[in-house]
Structures are given as structure tokens and as C-alpha cells.
Amino acid sequence: MDNNTVIQVEGLTKMYGDFAAVDAITFDVKKGEIFGFLGANGAGKTTAMKMLIGISKPTAGKAQVAGFDVYKQAENIKKSIGYMSQKFALYDDLTVKENITFFGGIYGLSRKRIKEKIAILLEELGLEDVSDQLVGALPLGWKQKLSFSVSLIHDPKIVFLDEPTGGVDPITRRQFWEMIYKAAHQGTTVFVTTHYMDEAEYCDRVSIMVNGKIEALDTPKKLKAQFQVDNMNDVFLKLARG
Amino acid sequence: MKTILYIIQKEFKQIFRNKGMLPIIFVLPIFQLVILSNAATFEVKNIKFGYIDSDHTATSRALIEKFNASTYFNVLTDFPSEALASAAMLKGEVDVLLEIPNYFERDLQKEKQNSLGVTINAIDGAAAGVEKVYVTQIVQRFNQSIKVDLLQVSDKQIQPIAIETIPLFWYNKTLNYKTFMVPGILVLLVTMITLFLSGMNIVREKEIGTLEQINVTPIKKSQFIIGKLFPFWVIGMGLLTVGLILAKVIFNIPMIGSLPLLYLYTSIYILVILGIGLFISNFTDTQQQAMFIAWFFTVIFILMSGLFTPIESMPKWAQTLTEFNPIRYFVEVMRMVMLKGSGFKDILPQLLKTAIYAFVMNALAVWSYKKTN
Numbered sequence: 089m090d091n092n093t094v095i096q097v098e099g100l101t102k103m104y105g106d107f108a109a110v111d112a113i114t115f116d117v118k119k120g121e122i123f124g125f126l127g128a129n130g131a132g133k134t135t136a137m138k139m140l141i142g143i144s145k146p147t148a149g150k151a152q153v154a155g156f157d158v159y160k161q162a163e164n165i166k167k168s169i170g171y172m173s174q175k176f177a178l179y180d181d182l183t184v185k186e187n188i189t190f191f192g193g194i195y196g197l198s199r200k201r202i203k204e205k206i207a208i209l210l211e212e213l214g215l216e217d218v219s220d221q222l223v224g225a226l227p228l229g230w231k232q233k234l235s236f237s238v239s240l241i242h243d244p245k246i247v248f249l250d251e252p253t254g255g256v257d258p259i260t261r262r263q264f265w266e267m268i269y270k271a272a273h274q275g276t277t278v279f280v281t282t283h284y285m286d287e288a289e290y291c292d293r294v295s296i297m298v299n300g301k302i303e304a305l306d307t308p309k310k311l312k313a314q315f316q317v318d319n320m321n322d323v324f325l326k327l328a329r330g
Numbered sequence: 331m332k333t334i335l336y337i338i339q340k341e342f343k344q345i346f347r348n349k350g351m352l353p354i355i356f357v358l359p360i361f362q363l364v365i366l367s368n369a370a371t372f373e374v375k376n377i378k379f380g381y382i383d384s385d386h387t388a389t390s391r392a393l394i395e396k397f398n399a400s401t402y403f404n405v406l407t408d409f410p411s412e413a414l415a416s417a418a419m420l421k422g423e424v425d426v427l428l429e430i431p432n433y434f435e436r437d438l439q440k441e442k443q444n445s446l447g448v449t450i451n452a453i454d455g456a457a458a459g460v461e462k463v464y465v466t467q468i469v470q471r472f473n474q475s476i477k478v479d480l481l482q483v484s485d486k487q488i489q490p491i492a493i494e495t496i497p498l499f500w501y502n503k504t505l506n507y508k509t510f511m512v513p514g515i516l517v518l519l520v521t522m523i524t525l526f527l528s529g530m531n532i533v534r535e536k537e538i539g540t541l542e543q544i545n546v547t548p549i550k551k552s553q554f555i556i557g558k559l560f561p562f563w564v565i566g567m568g569l570l571t572v573g574l575i576l577a578k579v580i581f582n583i584p585m586i587g588s589l590p591l592l593y594l595y596t597s598i599y600i601l602v603i604l605g606i607g608l609f610i611s612n613f614t615d616t617q618q619q620a621m622f623i624a625w626f627f628t629v630i631f632i633l634m635s636g637l638f639t640p641i642e643s644m645p646k647w648a649q650t651l652t653e654f655n656p657i658r659y660f661v662e663v664m665r666m667v668m669l670k671g672s673g674f675k676d677i678l679p680q681l682l683k684t685a686i687y688a689f690v691m692n693a694l695a696v697w698s699y700k701k702t703n
Contacts, residue, residue, distance in 0.1 A: 166548040177543035193336030
């Protein structure tokens with residue numbers, strides 16, 4: 089693994105009985121890249137992601153994330169990554185500030201650093217006015233943006249985003265992608281799954297999973313050329329329909 | 331250490347913010363203690379008493395008067411016939427039926443002995459046993475009093491020979507059942523609340539998805555579990571305190587032994603319960619499942635704890651099973667320390683067993699909590 093590769097996956101497989109949810113996938117992700125991880129529902133995206141973030145043990149294959157092995161060094165991986173799940177996973181019964189404090193605390197940030205982070209994040213997100221409100225009362229779009237910020241609180245090398253913009257309005261979606269760009273610009277590698285093909289266009293490289301296998305992997309431009317279509321939507325349809 | 335503090339802080343915030351949970355934690359137990367302690371009584375009172383007096387003499391009336399005077403028997407019904415009395419028993423109007431035969435007085439004077447018929451409704455066997463003892467006591471006392479009369483009118487050579495037993499009830503002189511029950515019910519409250527809260531807590535995080543978010547952080551399993559359990563440990567100790575105060579203020583239960591000793595034991599005991607709760611929540615996916623399993627164990631633990639029925643009366647195999655029942659030890663220790671004033675050495679066996687139990691359960695809980703599937 090050269091210095092520029094932050095995720096390296098080789099033949100990674102997850103079996104549930106006889107069913108291969110993830111079937112020997114191989115790819116790598118470069119530092120600072122926005123890597124789009126696409127696929128239909130049930131294609132195995134979330135399962136693959138869970139193996140990379142160390143909460144699901146692979147059945148076979150090799151994978152290194154941030155220089156650590158997923159089998160033996162899962163806890164080291166967790167220090168270097170951020171994760172935002174498909175399902176909103178902050179505490180609804182805590183306030184915005186309390187959520188940031190809690191996650192900052194368990195990532196081991198100092199009190200002082202947490203204070204600074206709260207100030208920065210609230211300003212960036214424009215949530216100063218609601219900082220003492222329970223998160224449960226916020227609109228979904230705000231919650232998602234907060235989730236994303238919290239997943240970046242410990243300045244991870246890589247951030248994994250599982251359908252971060254699901255159910256979010258177009259304006260918020262736009263703002264969300266601005267945040268992603270900003271993170272990538274600062275050197276954070278972004279690994280993102282999505283169902284929105286316009287979002288796929290924003291990625292540096294895109295992989296498309298079908299039935300547990302990666303069927304295509306390249307820049308959006310090259311993929312469109314390869315399948316002789318003029319948008320990512322058609323690339324996806326061609327592949328997913330088989 | 332700092333990480334643990336962040337979790338503890340978060341847990342307390344969530345507990346005190348949950349308007350539905352707070353009354354369950356702090357108000358219901360008080361209700362339970364007050365209601366159960368007054369209602370869960372082994373005393374048999376207000377026995378419905380009936381009699382058939384076929385003798386109609388001074389002696390038979392004196393005997394009935396003895397029952398009348400007793401505080402345990404009330405509603406005295408005089409049945410003219412056995413058939414009517416049986417019908418009343420069947421309807422549940424009478425619990426105890428006394429039959430005084432014809433020529434009771436005459437035969438007693440002539441032959442110096444006689445028998446009475448007593449019929450007891452024994453659907454509730456325990457109550458029937460107690461009623462039998464009451465009846466026997468009253469008849470015996472009656473016996474004593476007429477012996478003297480009989481001796482006066484007849485043979486002076488025969489001296490009355492009677493061996494009387496005078497029982498002394500230690501540790502609970504007045505046989506007040508509340509003295510016996512309140513410490514036990516206090517055990518139930520502390521156990522149930524801590525078991526249910528800890529059992530539901532992690533499962534709840536599983537349900538809402540926050541546990542996954544925790545699992546992708548580098549937090550150590552032991553840090554997470556200690557942080558999760560500590561608030562419930564505090565609540566358990568708080569409940570014990572509230573319960574002890576109520577026991578003293580409302581029921582005037584003696585506290586003969588050392589209070590710090592009781593707290594020392596409870597602090598270890600709660601760890602057992604929290605370990606069990608956590609273990610349950612690691613093996614369940616929803617709060618409902620956790621609830622059912624927690625209930626299953628609570629019911630068995632309570633009924634086999636010696637709280638309501640003495641362990642000595644259980645069959646051998648059941649007695650062996652109670653060795654694995656944490657509630658049993660807590661009930662024993664509570665009663666020993668509060669009522670008998672037992673010291674550290676006396677409760678050492680229970681203390682050691684509980685400590686081992688706590689260690690095993692929490693080790694299992696940490697082991698079964700998996701950050702990676």
C-alpha cells in the first residue's frame with residue numbers, strides 16, 4: 089500500500105449462509121478522493137461499508153483502512169475514520185451541543201477542543217440559535233448536516249457516509265455536497281453511497297455494485313464514455329438491469 | 331476514565347429528561363412498598379366462623395363465647411342443622427365450622443373427656459393450617475378453665491398435670507409480619523427497577539441505531555459498559571435509601587445491624603443485577619424481548635428467594651437452584667442485618683457468593699457485548 093492509498097480492498101467477501109452479500113470485491117481509494125459507492129437497494133453497499141468500518145467481520149478477502157487491517161486492527165481503524173449511518177444515529181433526547189460534546193468526549197477530545205469545535209460547527213451549520221434545542225425537534229436536513237459534522241469531529245482521515253442525503257430537500261442536498269467538498273479539500277477522504285445519480289457526477293471516482301459484485305469502477309466521465317451514454321443515470325440503469 | 335465520565339453524564343441527562351421514566355423509577359417503587367407491605371400478609375384474620383350447638387348447655391355456650399371473644403374469628407353463625415352448615419361452607423359463607431355434640435356437658439362431667447367436630451375449608455391450605463392452630467388454642471384454653479371446675483366438683487385426688495410451652499419470638503418479638511416483609515419487598519424494588527432499566531437501556535440504543543454509532547468509535551467495551559451501568563447503580567442505591575427511610579418512618583422497622591454493612595452488600599448486589607440486565611440486552615434485539623426475559627427471571631427469582639415461602643420447605647433440587655438466585659442472598663442479608671443485627675462475619679458467605687456472582691455476570695456481559703458482528 090503506497091502512501092497515497094487509504095483504503096485497499098482485495099477479494100473482500102461477506103457470506104450469510106450460502107448467500108454472498110458481498111462477493112469478492114476489489115478496489116482502492118486514494119487520499120483526499122471523493123469515492124462514490126453506488127448500487128441498487130440490496131446490492132451489498134452497506135454490508136461492504138460495515139466491514140470497512142470494523143463493525144462486521146469479513147468472511148474472506150483482505151482489506152486495509154487507513155493502514156490498518158480490518159481483521160486484527162478494527163479498533164485502530166475506528167480512531168481514523170468517521171461514520172454517518174443511513175439511519176439518523178445521534179441522540180434525539182440530547183441537545184445539539186450535548187450531542188457534539190458527547191461524541192467529542194468519546195473520541196477523546198479535550199474539553200477545550202470540544203468547546204472550540206462546538207463554536208466552529210454551530211457557525212458552519214448555522215445552528216447557533218438552536219444549539220440548546222433537543223435534536224429530535226430539528227428538521228431532517230439539519231439533523232443530517234449535524235450528523236455529518238459530528239462524524240468529522242475528531243478530524244478523521246476517512247469519512248464513510250451511508251446515503252447521507254436520503255429524504256433531504258434539494259437545497260439542503262446542495263449544501264451537504266458543499267460540506268463534502270470542503271472536507272475533501274482539507275484532505276479528508278470521503279467514501280459515500282448514494283441513490284442520486286446527479287450526486288454521482290460530483291464524485292472523483294465511482295464504483296457500481298450489482299448483486300454483491302463491483303461491475304464498474306472509474307471516473308464518471310470515463311464511465312459515461314465506456315457505456316456510451318451522457319449521464320450517470322443511464323450508466324446505472326444499464327448496469328443494474330444487467 | 332474521561333470517556334466514562336462523558337457516558338455517565340449523557341446517561342443521567344437522558345434518564346432525567348425522560349418524563350415517562352422518572353415516575354416509574356421513583357414513584358412506583360414507593361407505592362409498591364407501601365401497598366405490598368400492608369397487603370402481603372401471612373396473618374389469617376377475619377375468619378368466618380359457624381357452629382352447630384346440639385347441646386345448648388352452659389358449657390357449650392361458654393365454649394362458643396371463647397370463640398366470640400377471639401379477635402381472629404368473626405361473624406358467628408348458629409346453624410340449626412348440619413345440612414345447612416354444609417351448604418354455607420360450599421357457598422363460602424363459613425371457613426370454620428364447630429360441632430358441639432349432644433350431651434356434651436353431661437359426658438364431659440361423667441367421663442372427663444369428650445370430642446368436638448371441627449370442619450375447616452382447606453382450599454387455601456396455609457390458611458387452613460393457621461385456622462386449625464387457632465381453634466386448637468381456644469379449645470385448649472377452654473379445657474384448662476373447665477378442668478379446674480371439674481376437679482372441684484369431683485375427685486380431689488387427681489392433680490392437674492399440664493406442661494405449658496411459653497414461646498419466645500426472637501428478632502421479631504411481636505410476630506409483626508411487616509417486620510418480616512418490608513425488608514424483603516425492599517429487595518424486590520431495588521432488584522426490579524435496576525434489572526429492568528439496565529436490561530432495556532442498551533437494547534434501546536440498538537433499536538434507535540445509536541449503538542452502531544457508538545460501535546464505530548474507538549471506545550473500549552469496558553468503558554462503555556461501566557459508563558452505562560454506573561448511573562443505574564446510583565439509582566439502585568438511591569432506591570435503597572428511600573426504601574429504608576420509608577421502612578423506618580412508615581413501618582417502624584428496626585435497623586439493628588450496621589447500615590454501612592447493608593450498603594456495602596447492596597453495592598455489590600446491584601452489580602449482579604446490572605450484569606444480568608446487560609447480558610439480557612446483549613442477546614436481544616428489541617426492548618420487548620428484553621422485557622419478557624427480564625420478567626421470566628424476576629418471577630423465578632422472586633418466588634424462589636425465600637421471600638414468600640421458606641427455602642427450607644422446598645424440595646432438595648429447588649434448594650440447590652436457589653443457590654444461583656441473587657435475590658435469595660439479598661433477602662437473607664437484609665433480614666439478618668436489619669432484624670438480627672448480623673455483622674460482617676455473619677454475612678460473609680452471602681457477601682462472597684454475591685461478589686463472585688457479580689464478577690461472573692459482568693465478565694459475561696462485557697464478553698457478550700460485541701462491537702463487531
